[in-house]
Amino acid sequence: MRVALFATCVNDAVRPRTAQAVVALLERLGVEVDFPAAQTCCGQPQYNTGYRREAEPLVLRTARAFEGYDHVVTPSGSCTAMVRDAYPRIGARAQAEGRGTRLADAAASLAPRVLELTEFLTDVLQVTDVGAYFPHTVTYHPSCHGLRMLGLGDRPRRLLQAVEGLELVELPGAEECCGFGGTFAVKNPDVSVAMGADKVRNALSTGARVLCGADNSCLLHLDGTLRRRDAPMQALHIAEILASTRTEVHA
DSSP states (O other), rough: EEEEEEEEHHHHTTOOOHHHHHHHHHHHHHHOOEETTOOOOOHHHHHTTTOHHHHHHHHHHHHHTTOOSSSEEEHHHOOOOOOOOHHHHHHHHHHHHHSSSSSHHHHHHHHHGGEEHIIIIIISSSSSOOOBBSSEEEOOOOHIIIIISSOHHHHHHHHHTTTTTEEEETTTTTTTTOOOOOTTHSSHHHHHOOOHHHHHHHHHHOSSSEEESSHHHHHHHHHHHHTTTOSSEEEEHHHHHHHTTTOOOOO
């Protein structure tokens, strides 16, 4: 089984420790992970802002970067959703416009092979207990793409519940958006900040030490609100929790 890591732009530029945690976790589970250096942005910022044509070269580049791999694993529900949902639509639109099948073929080849981390763990490796140790109270925020577009369901919670020492507490209003929404946060900053404040208030009400999620874009948004409030809570990607062991606890 050939497996590649799709680190994503946010993780590469701002939270590389998340990508490192994915590699450490998968290697602990016996999976050899490659990192194709040709990978760049998946094109989601351009596509979500209305620049569909500008996203097309990135569709082709991403498909080429991950040619030949059985599975492409990424610690990002939003980037997974971009590839699995938007790429086929970009290809279909280009084909309908009479510009050939190149984009559609690239999307058809790549999309089924791209999996969000918790999908890969539970569906492909068929594990929930990954041998993690994290002796802290945690509450989980399901990001919109993972919740609504990918249908991750209880996969992240099952993985967290199997972590030794971890106490998982339910987040009030968990299914409500955190307010980041990619370029939404830039176009509608006041609304975005208010939504983030609601999410953080609910998270703090749990008394948990850690606010966990599967998308660092959302977590960066929430972490900024937590820091501005000097709140006693850390925002942490689920990969970093699952990679933690008794000798290396990330908190």
